[in-house]
Structure formats: structure tokens, C-alpha cells
Amino acid sequence: MSGAVFYIFGATGDLAKRKLFPAFYSLYREGKLGHNFAVVGLARRPRTNEQFREDVQRSINDFARYKIADDGEWQEFAKHFEYMSLDINNVAGFHELNALTAKLDERFQTGGNRLFYLALAPELFGNVSYNLREGGLLETKGWHRLVIEKPFGYDLPSAERLNSQLRQVFEEQDIYRIDHYLGKEMVQNIEFVRFANAFFEPLWNNKYIANIQITLSETVGVEERGGYYDHSGALRDMGQNHMLQMLMMMAMEPPSRLHPEDIRDEKVKVLRSLRLFENSEDVRANVVRGQYTNGTAKGKSLPAYRDEDSVNPQSTTETYFAARVHVDNFRWAGVPFYIRTGKRLPLKTTEVVVEFKNIPNNVYLAKKHDLQPNLLVFRVNPMEGIYFKMNAKQPGSEGVIVPVAMDFCQSCQIGINTPEAYERLLHDAARGDSTYFTRWDEVALAWTYVDRIAAAWAETSTDLKTYPAGSWGPDEAAEMLAKDGFKWWPINGQNEGEVDWETVAPKASVLT
Numbered sequence: 006m007s008g009a010v011f012y013i014f015g016a017t018g019d020l021a022k023r024k025l026f027p028a029f030y031s032l033y034r035e036g037k038l039g040h041n042f043a044v045v046g047l048a049r050r051p052r053t054n055e056q057f058r059e060d061v062q063r064s065i066n067d068f069a070r071y072k073i074a075d076d077g078e079w080q081e082f083a084k085h086f087e088y089m090s091l092d093i094n095n096v097a098g099f100h101e102l103n104a105l106t107a108k109l110d111e112r113f114q115t116g117g118n119r120l121f122y123l124a125l126a127p128e129l130f131g132n133v134s135y136n137l138r139e140g141g142l143l144e145t146k147g148w149h150r151l152v153i154e155k156p157f158g159y160d161l162p163s164a165e166r167l168n169s170q171l172r173q174v175f176e177e178q179d180i181y182r183i184d185h186y187l188g189k190e191m192v193q194n195i196e197f198v199r200f201a202n203a204f205f206e207p208l209w210n211n212k213y214i215a216n217i218q219i220t221l222s223e224t225v226g227v228e229e230r231g232g233y234y235d236h237s238g239a240l241r242d243m244g245q246n247h248m249l250q251m252l253m254m255m256a257m258e259p260p261s262r263l264h265p266e267d268i269r270d271e272k273v274k275v276l277r278s279l280r281l282f283e284n285s286e287d288v289r290a291n292v293v294r295g296q297y298t299n300g301t302a303k304g305k306s307l308p309a310y311r312d313e314d315s316v317n318p319q320s321t322t323e324t325y326f327a328a329r330v331h332v333d334n335f336r337w338a339g340v341p342f343y344i345r346t347g348k349r350l351p352l353k354t355t356e357v358v359v360e361f362k363n364i365p366n367n368v369y370l371a372k373k374h375d376l377q378p379n380l381l382v383f384r385v386n387p388m389e390g391i392y393f394k395m396n397a398k399q400p401g402s403e404g405v406i407v408p409v410a411m412d413f414c415q416s417c418q419i420g421i422n423t424p425e426a427y428e429r430l431l432h433d434a435a436r437g438d439s440t441y442f443t444r445w446d447e448v449a450l451a452w453t454y455v456d457r458i459a460a461a462w463a464e465t466s467t468d469l470k471t472y473p474a475g476s477w478g479p480d481e482a483a484e485m486l487a488k489d490g491f492k493w494w495p496i497n498g499q500n501e502g503e504v505d506w507e508t509v510a511p512k513a514s515v516l517t
């Protein structure tokens with residue numbers, strides 16, 4: 006990687022602490038950062054360089070997958086970190102930042118390259134980019150890249166406004182819009198499994214696939230993010246981005262080359278093929294929304310969403326949604342994609358299940374053997390792996406057929422210590438690889454799809470269902486699949502209530 010100055014706007018915030026500083030450390034430990042770099046932390050509150058370095062050290066101790074080796078190594082790493090107090094609305098501060106940068110360029114031989122990471126509330130994004138230019142920070146010969154956190158807008162019009170503000174300063178190719186799901190090992194692996202194997206592609210279409218299910222379930226509630234979440238809801242928080250991104254990875258055509266634009270072109274074609282909902286009735290028939298009430302999980306009582314901090318006690322925000330999505334193209338016509346996500350569900354997990362159609366003629370039916378459909382399951386989070394469920398003769402039986410699994414459990418083999426999503430994405434942005442970042446046309450098309458749902462929901466909230474915290478969401482989500490003759494496949498191939506995730510998932514280990 007070439008040298009660079011990294012600017013973390015929002016350096017005293019939660020994302021910087023939990024994800025970004027640990028990512029820098031892992032990259033450094035693996036030799037991916039080199040030595041020609043500086044990291045400047047920026048936020049309003051005052052901090053000395055020493056205090057800031059202590060914050061960084063604490064965050065690494067708490068959240069990184071590597072342990073700090075020894076004090077000498079730490080000092081060597083820490084000297085690359087500087088802090089400057091800056092209000093992003095104050096352009097004078099940016100001139101000062103430019104002066105500091107000139108010194109860092111010289112000290113660390115960064116080549117004038119700059120990566121600006123905006124770990125800030127979205128309403129501040131536009132001002133930062135404008136002030137970066139005004140402050141002279143873009144006047145070097147090196148590259149200048151802007152990394153932007155989600156959410157990218159609240160709907161299509163606000164996303165367009167934000168994008169045009171950014172585009173006044175940065176070219177599209179220099180804007181790296183983060184969707185951290187694209188940095189996850191197994192989300193990236195969808196592409197590899199599909200396009201590097203001979204036996205999936207011939208089956209990957211409406212002739213052989215009955216439906217595809219994408220589940221992103223969380224046990225947490227809104228925690229301390231009620232202020233943001235109550236305004237956003239599950240559809241905007243997860244649907245517009247992570248869920249549609251995974252759907253695109255499953256549905257896209259093989260790119261002719263692995264150039265980032267070729268891959269993103271294929272993904273965009275999927276979004277263009279999504280069947281838009283025509284009216285509120287169409288939305289109600291295909292999308293279920295819910296909000297959790299009080300409940301219990303693992304013997305612990307959990308409060309209702311409306312009783313959470315910073316949530317409006319009359320809130321009609323959805324903490325759950327499930328949708329039937331259609332991709333109207335040659336490959337997928339007639340194959341429903343079911344997507345669901347929710348807070349306060351029984352398990353923290355992300356899985357993608359491909360359910361294959363039944364064989365044309367069940368010769369075992371005469372012996373009263375119903376066959377289970379074949380399933381291919383991508384386990385994204387927290388377990389990582391792929392398994393294939395098929396039918397086989399029960400050993401020693403008189404022709405009893407049982408479902409068996411071919412299980413590639415990546416996390417059992419190497420532990421949950423593959424690079425964190427943020428580590429990979431930071432590295433990619435620093436190398437100029439935009440493959441796993443979202444391009445503007447993807448963002449715009451995703452909002453176009455989601456806005457139709459949000460508009461129908463804004464008309465009335467009578468269709469908002471409730472579900473007890475700790476359950477799998479409103480019954481209507483199961484009924485939606487039942488109408489099509491399907492069911493949600495149990496997570497990890499097991500039935501509800503059978504999975505104790507604590508014992509199933511190996512713990513992440515800390516590397517020394």
C-alpha cells in the first residue's frame with residue numbers, strides 16, 4: 006500500500022473506538038499499512054495527542070483481534086497517531102489541519118495521499134467535503150479519497166442532495182460508500198462459491214431453485230441508538246443496504262472480468278430488475294412489518310421497543326420486516342426472494358438459504374418417504390461457512406431416507422478471526438479497490454425500491470404488527486411464505502428452540 010494520511014472525522018465516537026482503531030492495528034500487525042502513514046483523529050472535544058493515543062490503545066485492548074505485542078511495538082505504532090480538535094462547521098480549523106498535514110507528509114513520507122473517513126452523523130457529511138476543499142486539503146499531487154459511513158440519505162431525494170454536495174468536491178471514483186456487510190468474509194464468498202465452481206452455475210436459476218431466503222436476525226434491541234433508530238427503522242437501517250446487497254450478490258450474473266466496475270454493473274442490473282411495488286395494497290401483500298413488545302430471552306425480561314431510551318412512547322417505527330421480493334429477469338422469473346430482519350429475535354445470525362426445487366419424480370413415495378428439498382446455506386455471521394443439505398439413506402436402515410449435511414464450517418476450522426469487515430474495507434479503500442463499496446447508482450436504485458414501501462407505510466400504521474421480544478417476529482411473516490407453499494428454514498438447519506448459539510458458535514480468539 007502506498008503511504009497516506011488517514012483522517013478520522015468522529016475520532017471520539019463509537020465506530021472509531023469499536024471498529025476503526027482496531028482495524029488500523031490489525032492492518033499494521035499484518036504489514037499491510039507499512040510505515041509511511043499517519044492517522045489524524047478529529048472531533049470537537051479537546052484531547053492531547055497522549056490522551057488520544059491512550060484512547061486508541063484502550064480500544065485495541067478491548068476490541069482488536071490482535072493483542073498489543075509489547076511496549077516497544079506499541080510506541081512505534083502510536084507515534085503515527087495525532088489528534089486535533091476541530092468543529093467540522095468551522096473552515097478555519099481545516100486550514101490548521103492542512104498545516105498539520107504538511108508536517109505529517111514530511112515526517113512520514115506519505116506522498117500527499119489522503120483518505121478522509123467520515124465516522125460522523127450523516128447530516129455533517131456535506132459540510133466536511135466542502136471544507137476539505139476550502140481548507141486546501143485537496144491540493145496535493147497524491148490521491149484523495151472520501152470514505153462515507155451509512156446511512157447514505159434517508160430516502161432518494163435526500164440521498165441525491167447529499168450525493169450532489171459530495172460530487173461538487175469529489176469524483177464518483179473517489180467516493181467509497183461503506184456497507185460493512187460487503188466487507189464480511191462470507192458475503193464476499195458468495196461470489197467465489199458461485200463463480201469458481203462448475204456445479205452451482207447450471208442450477209442457479211428458476212428451473213432448479215424454488216426460493217431464496219435471507220435472514221439477518223439480531224438479539225439486541227436499539228441499545229443507546231434509539232434517537233437514530235426511531236427515525237430510521239429496520240427497512241432503512243438494514244433493508245436498503247445490507248439486505249439488498251446480499252440479494253444482489255446472490256442474483257447477479259457472472260461478470261466478464263473481476264474489475265470493480267464490471268462487478269458493480271452486474272449488481273446494478275439486479276436492482277433494475279426488482280419488481281417495484283405498485284401501491285399500498287401491493288406493499289401490504291408482500292411486506293410485513295412489526296415492532297417488539299416486552300418479552301423474555303434466556304430467562305431475562307426485555308422491555309418493549311416503546312419503552313427503550315430515546316424512543317417515542319407512541320412510536321410506529323418497525324423493528325422487524327419481512328418481504329417477498331421478485332427479480333424480474335430471465336434467470337429469476339417466478340423465484341421469490343424472501344428477506345427478513347429484526348431486533349430482539351432469538352438469535353444473532355445472518356444466513357442465506359437457497360431452497361432447490363423437488364426432483365421431478367419421487368421414486369421413494371411408494372415407500373411413503375417424503376423428501377426434504379435440498380438446501381444450500383451460506384452462514385455469514387457469526388458462524389462462517391457453507392453447508393449443503395441433501396437426502397441420503399440412513400445407514401443400516403431398510404431404505405429410510407434422512408436429510409444429511411455436507412458442512413464446510415470455516416469458523417470451526419480457523420476460528421472467527423478472519424479480517425473484520427472494517428479492516429478489509431479500510432485496506433481496500435487505501436489500495437483504491439472499490440469493488441466492495443456501493444456505487445451511486447446502486448444507492449439510488451435501492452432507495453427507489455425502498456421508498457415505495459416507506460411511502461405506503463407512511464399512509465397508515467394499521468398494518469404494524471407486534472411480536473414479543475425474544476420471538477421470531479410476527480406470525481404474518483410465516484403466513485406470507487405459507488401462501489406460496491414455503492416456510493422459513495430454521496437457522497443453522499435446526500428447529501426453533503433447539504439452537505443454543507453460545508454452544509454452537511466458536512468464540513473469537515485473540516491473536517498474539
Ligand SMILES: NC(=O)C1=CN([C@@H]2O[C@H](COP(=O)(O)OP(=O)(O)OC[C@H]3O[C@@H](n4cnc5c(N)ncnc54)[C@H](OP(=O)(O)O)[C@@H]3O)[C@@H](O)[C@H]2O)C=CC1
Nearest residue numbers: 015016017018019020048049050092093124125154155156
Ligand atoms: N457505531 C456503529 O456501530 C455504526 C456506526 N455507523 C455510522 O457511523 C457514523 C458514526 O457513528 P458513531 O460513531 O456511532 O457516532 P457517535 O455519535 O458515537 O460519534 C459521532 C462523532 O462525531 C463527532 N462530532 C459530532 N459533531 C461534530 C462536529 N460538529 N464537528 C466535529 N466532530 C463532530 C463526535 O465527537 P465530538 O462530540 O467530540 O465532536 C463523535 O466523535 C454514523 O454515520 C453512523 O450511522 C454505521 C454502522 C455502525
Ligand SMILES: O=C1O[C@H](COP(=O)(O)O)[C@@H](O)[C@H](O)[C@H]1O
Nearest residue numbers: 155185223225242243247355386
Ligand atoms: O448497520 C448496521 O448493522 C448492525 C448489524 O451489523 P452486524 O455486523 O453486527 O451484523 C445493526 O445492529 C445496526 O442496527 C445497523 O445500523
